[in-house]
Amino acid sequence: MSEFDFSKTIGHTFKDSHLLKNALTHSSYINESKQAYSDNNERLEFLGDAILDAVISDYLYQRLSEVEEGQLTKLRSLVVCERSLMECASRLGVGKHLYLGKGEENSGGRQRTSILADAMEAVIGAVYLDGGWKAAVDFILHIFRDTIEDALAGRLYSDYKTELQERLQINGEVSILYEVEKEEGPDHDKTFYVCLTANKKIIGHGQGRSKKEAEQHAARAAIKKMGC
Incomplete structure (x- = not known):
């Protein structure tokens, strides 16, 4: 077309x-x-x-x-x-x-x-x-x-990052940080690995074809770990 x-x-x-x-x-x-x-x-x-x-x-x-x-x-x-x-x-x-x-x-x-x-x-x-x-x-x-x-x-489905932020900050401000630990693959086919911390404590990891996707997966993993 x-x-x-x-x-x-x-x-x-x-x-x-x-x-x-x-x-x-x-x-x-x-x-x-x-x-x-x-x-x-x-x-x-x-x-x-x-x-x-x-x-x-x-x-x-x-x-x-x-x-x-x-x-x-x-x-x-x-x-x-x-x-x-x-x-x-x-x-x-x-x-x-x-x-x-x-x-x-x-x-x-x-x-x-x-x-x-x-x-x-x-x-x-x-x-x-x-x-x-x-x-x-x-x-x-x-x-x-x-x-x-x-x-x-x-x-609509949840935005895991927003959902996690709301859960973590329900009792006050929490410092939430998504950091890219590493990238693998050529520019046209990269995989991103993200580490998620809350008040400097690691609460989740995620990977994806983009940084946004990896961050969403890390947030979803953190929610699951919290038993939510």
Whole structure:
């Protein structure tokens, strides 16, 4: 399928088609094809992450006028997280449109959670640059509509990091730290190992294809260890 087909799928016609290609280009493709760093989607991912956070925050603030800050934060974390982004990317078929290096392609990169989530953020960034703030808001609220409603109805899975923080800090402030102990594998196929401490005491370990995923696994392990 072409980028034009994907543009129709997401409901935004790009005036600058290069922005869409940029959003769908993984660093592994750039590394293998010897193109400029700016041609990968990492900068757009950075931008899209901030825009998504702002749009969802504003939407929840406007819609839930009687809800306190802590609950708004929890709801936002359920919508603006790696898993939600990955699932949204899967629904839109982002994976089959990605430009990947051969190594990443052969190791299952088109289905990898971190790559799909990052690409989804990059597409959001591209829509914003191409169409402006209103286009970005309309796009985000459309593609995350079901996710938002599921979060409000309590149907979404837990964000383990948020859940753990709430449990640990129920009786006061606790210093929680996630540290990457080591990384293994080439750039296109890394595994991250994270150590989780609370008030300098180790309470969990986790590993994953991204730092975010490893941190979630470490938090889940800590919750399980607590017997929760």
